[in-house]
Amino acid sequence: MITTGKHRVLKTAVAAAALATAFTAMPMTAKAADELNALVWCDHTDPDLITPFEEKFNVKVNLKEYEGTGAALAIIEQSRPGDWDVFVIDGVDVPRAIDADLLAPLPADQLPMDDIFPALRMEDNHMRDGNVYAVSEKFGYNTVSFNKSKVDPEDMKDMSVLWSDKYKGRIAVYDYYLPVMGMVAMGLGKSTSDLSSDDLPAIKDTLFKIKDNAKLVGEVVSSQTAIATGEVDILVGGGEWVTAGLSADNPDLDWILPEQGGVRWSQSIGVFKDSERKDLAVEFVKYILSPEGQARLATSSCYWAMPANSKAETQLTEAQKTALRWEDQEGYIANSQLYPAPDAALDAEMQDVWTEFLQR
Numbered sequence: 077m078i079t080t081g082k083h084r085v086l087k088t089a090v091a092a093a094a095l096a097t098a099f100t101a102m103p104m105t106a107k108a109a110d111e112l113n114a115l116v117w118c119d120h121t122d123p124d125l126i127t128p129f130e131e132k133f134n135v136k137v138n139l140k141e142y143e144g145t146g147a148a149l150a151i152i153e154q155s156r157p158g159d160w161d162v163f164v165i166d167g168v169d170v171p172r173a174i175d176a177d178l179l180a181p182l183p184a185d186q187l188p189m190d191d192i193f194p195a196l197r198m199e200d201n202h203m204r205d206g207n208v209y210a211v212s213e214k215f216g217y218n219t220v221s222f223n224k225s226k227v228d229p230e231d232m233k234d235m236s237v238l239w240s241d242k243y244k245g246r247i248a249v250y251d252y253y254l255p256v257m258g259m260v261a262m263g264l265g266k267s268t269s270d271l272s273s274d275d276l277p278a279i280k281d282t283l284f285k286i287k288d289n290a291k292l293v294g295e296v297v298s299s300q301t302a303i304a305t306g307e308v309d310i311l312v313g314g315g316e317w318v319t320a321g322l323s324a325d326n327p328d329l330d331w332i333l334p335e336q337g338g339v340r341w342s343q344s345i346g347v348f349k350d351s352e353r354k355d356l357a358v359e360f361v362k363y364i365l366s367p368e369g370q371a372r373l374a375t376s377s378c379y380w381a382m383p384a385n386s387k388a389e390t391q392l393t394e395a396q397k398t399a400l401r402w403e404d405q406e407g408y409i410a411n412s413q414l415y416p417a418p419d420a421a422l423d424a425e426m427q428d429v430w431t432e433f434l435q436r
Contacts, residue, residue: 110134110135110136111135111136111137111138112135112136112137112138112161112162112353112356112357112360113137113138113140113159113160113161113162114137114138114139114140114160114161114162114163114164114360115140115142115148115151115152115160115162115163115164116139116140116141116142116162116164117141117142117143117164117343117378118141118376118378118379119214119373119376119378119379119381120139120141120164120364120373120376121139121141121378122372122376122377122378124372124376124377125369125372125373125376126139128363128368128369128372129359129360129363129369132363133356133359135356137360145165145166145169145172148163148165149172149176152178157350158350158351158352160348160350160351161347161348161351161352161353161354161356161357161360162345162346162347162348162351162357162360162361163178163179163210163345163346163347163348164213164343164344164345165210165343165344165345165346166341166342166343166344166415167196167198167201167202167210167212167215167341167342167343167344167414168201168342168414168415168417170198170201170202170209170210170344170346171201173209173210173346174204174209177349178348178349179209179210179346179347179348179349180209180346180347180348180349180351180354181207181208181209182207182208182209182210182211182346182347182358182361183358184208186358186362187208187211187361187362187365188365188366188385188387189208189211191385191386191387192211192212192384192385192386193212193215193384193386193405193409195409196212196215196342196384197212198212198342198344201344202344209346210344210345210346211344211345211346211361211365211384212342212343212344212384213343213344213345213364213365213370213373213383213384214342214343214370214373214374214381214382214383214384215340215341215342215343215381215382215384216315216316216317216340216341216342216381216382217315217316217331217333217338217339217340217341217408217412218250218252218255218256218258218259218313218314218315218338218339218341219259219313219314219315219331219332219333219334219338219339220232220235220238220310220311220312220314220315220331220332220333220334220338221303221310221311221314221315221318221319221329221330221331222303222309222310222311222314222329222330222331222332223303223306223309223310223326223328223329223330224328224329224330225328226246226306226309226328227243227246227309227310229330229332231243232310232332232334233332233334233335234334234335234336235259235262235263235334235335235336236263236336238263238286238289238310238312239263239282239285239286239289240289241289243289243309243310244288244289245289245291246289246291246308246309246310247286247289247290247291247308247309247310247311247312248290248291248292248293248294248299248302248303248307248308248310248311248312249286249287249290249292249293249294249299249311249312249313250293250294250295250296250299250311250312250313250314251293251294251295251299251434252295252313253426253427253429253430253433254339254415254416254426255313255339255341255415256283256312256313257279257283257416257426257429257430258339258413258415258416259312259313259338259339260279260282260283260286261275261279261416262336262337262338262339262413263282263334263336264278264279264282265336266278266279267413268339268413268414268415268416269413269414269416269417271416271418271422272422273422273425276425276426276429279429280429280432280433283429283430283433284433284436286312287433287436288436290312291307291308292307292308293433293434296379299311299313299314299318300314300318300322303318303319303329304322304326304329314331315331315338315381316331316380316381316382316399316400316401317379317380317381318331318379319331320380320381320399320400321375321377321379321380321399323399324395324399331401333408333411333412337411337412337413338408338411338412339412339413339414339415340409340412340413340414340415341414341415342384342414345361345364345365346361347361365384365385366385367385367387367388367390367391368391370383370384370385370387370388370391371383371388371391371392371396374388374392374396374400375392375396380396380399380400381400382400382402382405389402
């Protein structure tokens with residue numbers, strides 16, 4: 077029983093929730109000269125990441141954590157112009173932020189653009205009319221996490237084992253429809269970028285087979301806790317973000333990209349167009365993209381994942397690089413596809429399928 081890992085997972089969730097609640101309760105008054113407001117994912121709430129920047133610039137970074145781009149856009153809509161300075165957003169959703177005129181052009185000549193892994197530069201997402209509006213800061217995979225002392229690692233190389241009955245009752249599924257449906261699509265030989273309504277019946281049928289094998293479907297904390305404590309042996313939709321940070325406590329926890337591949341996610345960072353502290357906000361972006369900032373972000377207490385800056389290798393230990401599969405990244409990137417990015421109609425259909433999956 078991995079009590080240390082379990083406590084860390086739960087403690088992280090409680091701490092993040094407390095921080096988010098505390099910030100939400102703060103009235104959004106005019107910012108003091110020594111404050112910066114950032115709308116972020118939970119990995120940015122780690123003091124080990126934020127404190128060095130605060131101390132260097134003698135500034136307080138106020139962090140508001142959110143989940144899902146829709147939630148972020150709702151927060152922004154309810155805020156006043158200038159309330160927010162820094163925005164961390166899913167890489168595939170950056171065009172939405174640009175279209176909404178939320179982001180300011182970044183000084184590309186001050187950023188380590190050449191050090192970003194080529195596949196993570198994502199110019200089509202991050203650039204518009206020659207301007208850079210966001211930069212990838214971290215990435216990883218929704219794939220298969222497992223306990224290699226309980227399952228045959230060779231089985232995990234073939235995604236179809238998830239919808240066979242070999243590990244029935246020993247599987248958890250991460251409760252997020254886009255990556256899991258994207259994984260299933262790849263397992264069926266489909267491309268995540270070309271999905272249509274015609275693909276949904278086969279995806280639905282396979283999802284239901286997985287659900288019949290599953291012991292539980294849960295969000296980040298419950299699914300991670302389930303595999304960390306041995307409640308399940310396999311997590312569909314897992315990856316390094318689930319097990320890499322726990323591997324020191326339990327070296328049996330592992331993850332893999334099956335032969336069919338995995339869904340690659342990435343998060344990006346930018347500066348709000350209406351920020352009243354653009355210079356300081358850019359300095360924050362530069363810090364996050366620096367080798368030091370990247371290594372701290374990659375091993376944040378909320379979840380681990382690959383840094384987008386290849387130079388972060390110099391700041392990570394060998395054990396950390398092993399847990400993140402640093403040496404495998406060239407092959408992993410080549411054998412992965414981005415999240416599905418459906419239009420509104422297809423997205424609604426996919427959510428309907430997922431609702432049926434959850435209710436089954």
